[in-house]
Structures are given as C-alpha cells and as structure tokens.
Amino acid sequence: MFEISPFPSFSWSLSRHKTLTSCARKYGYEYYFSHNGWLSHQVEPFHQHVYRLKKLQSMPILFGQIVHRLIEQTIIDYLQTKAVPSVAELVNQARGQLNAAFIDSTRHVDLWRHKPNKFYMMQEIYYDGQLNTELIADYKSRLEAVFTNFLQSETFLQITAHSGSLRIGEPEQFRSMKIEDTQVFVVMDFHYYNDLEDKWIIIDWKTGGPSDDDRQQLALYAYYIQQKYRVELDKIEVYNEYLLTGQRQQYTFTSFDMDNILHTFRHSVLEMKKYQADILSNEPMDLEDFEQTSDEWRCLRCNFKELCPTKIS
CATH class of the missing domain: 3.90.320.10 (Lambda Exonuclease; Chain A)
Structure with missing residues (x-):
C-alpha cells in the first residue's frame, strides 16, 4: 500500500550532482521542496507550486525527450516486427507530440495546474506567454536531420543487421x-x-x-x-x-576513470549531506540554507526563477 512519506529518500545521480554544483537553491527545490507536490491534499500549497515548476519543460528538453521516446519505440517495434519506419513517419509523430505540448501549454493551463504530471507546460510559454517563432522554426527544422541520422546511425544498422x-x-x-x-x-x-x-x-x-x-x-x-x-x-x-x-x-x-567517478560520487555525497537537517529521515535544512547561485545567467533558464529574488530584470 502506498504511504506518504514526509521527506524523500536520499539517493545520488549524476543529474542530481550537476544540479547541486550549479545552484544549491535549485537543488533544494528539485529534490526536497517539490516532494509530495503531486498530491491534491495533505500537502502545503508551496510544495504543489514547486512541483508544478519542476515539471516545466523547455523546448530543448521537450525536443530531446520526444526524440528519445520515438527512438526507443522504433527499436522496440523493430525487434518485434522487423519493420522500420520512414523518416517522414517519425517526423510527423514528433511534430504531433510537439503540437500536443503547445496545445496543453496554451489551452489546458487549468488542467496542468491540477495535474502537472499529466499535462505539458512549456517553460517558455509559462514565463513569456508565447513561443518565439524562430525557436519553433529552428527545432522543427532539426527533426528531419535527427531522424535521418538515427536511421542511418551505425548503432541502428547494427541492430537491424545482427539482432x-x-x-x-x-x-x-x-x-x-x-x-x-x-x-x-x-x-x-x-x-x-x-x-x-x-x-x-x-x-x-x-x-x-x-x-x-x-x-x-x-x-x-x-x-x-x-x-x-x-x-x-x-x-x-x-x-x-x-x-x-x-x-x-x-x-x-580505464580504471583511472572509474576511480574518478567514485571520487566525484564521494565528494558529492558529502556536499549533499550538508543540506540534511536529519541524516536518517533526510529532512532538509530550511530553504534559506540552500544558497542561490551567483551565476545569474543560470537563473534565466531556471524553472524556479519566479521563486527566487534576483537581480535579473
């Protein structure tokens, strides 16, 4: 039976490490203060707000996710049916998913606010109210190249030749x-x-x-x-x-690279534990103890920028 825990369990990943090194405040929002924000009750509105912001997707992130999903599905389908889709079919599917994200972000805002894990909200639309036309054209122009190169990649050719x-x-x-x-x-x-x-x-x-x-x-x-x-x-x-x-x-x-990974892991875990008020429960320190980055350029593309006082105008 699912149980609501007051704090998230402690774990490590490279993305978690990179978030902490870029901005401790963002790390706090991402991995602590968004916890339980997906719940509709028994949770403070602040955590719901942070969770909604966590689920914002910028165009580069959304584009990458859609391409990865279609590549994954193409490989799974090939292994089951030996059928290979055309570039045009993959491009059309990707465009359909991009359009669905745009429609969610502009027409289904209330639905997203209530269920941010079920609907899209594009970061650019949330903060700017619209998508830059040049940005749209840029990413749509990438689709044909991306799927052409995937189908012609040595990896996919290996799969089809030696499955x-x-x-x-x-x-x-x-x-x-x-x-x-x-x-x-x-x-x-x-x-x-x-x-x-x-x-x-x-x-x-x-x-x-x-x-x-x-x-x-x-x-x-x-x-x-x-x-x-x-x-x-x-x-x-x-x-x-x-x-x-x-x-x-x-x-x-080489083994030297593996030692470096372990060194990064150990140092990173020590840094993360500095933000624990209780090491056993993984209760975090107060939000104010998670320092904001001094690199203001990072704030421009941060999902949580509306929560942070900043010098950026």
Missing part, C-alpha cells in the same frame, strides 16, 4: 546500484551485449552538441555495466551518437 546475436537491454529504464550504502540511479539510453564479439555496447543519443559532461556521464554508465555484469572494461564499448550531425564518438575508459 539475432544481440542481447538488448531495456532502453531508458531507471536502473540503480548501491555504492557505499547509497542508492545510485543510472538512466542509460540504450545498451546491448554482442554475442559475436563478446562486448557490452553502451549508446547515448544526443540531440544537441557535445558538452563537457559527456565523458563523465558515459564513465558512470561503464561503471554500472562493469559492476552489474562483473566484466572488465576492455569488454565495454561506449559511444555518443550525435543525431543532429550524424557524428559518432567512441570513448575508452
């Missing part, structure tokens, strides 16, 4: 492992085991450009596979598929 020798892991599933008694969550886009080559392959689909975080993110995925299946690192191949350009980037990891 019988591949042991496919469920894509986009929440996975977790324990590191030093802390629950660590990992969400991999796609991975599989190749029987012919005796290799584990990890794929991360990217709808944007390369970032400084890519290597660290993939190193964590490699660590997860290494620990879960008890395999050596030389049996793990890791790739970024940059769908906008069609480029593929391979990463090679």
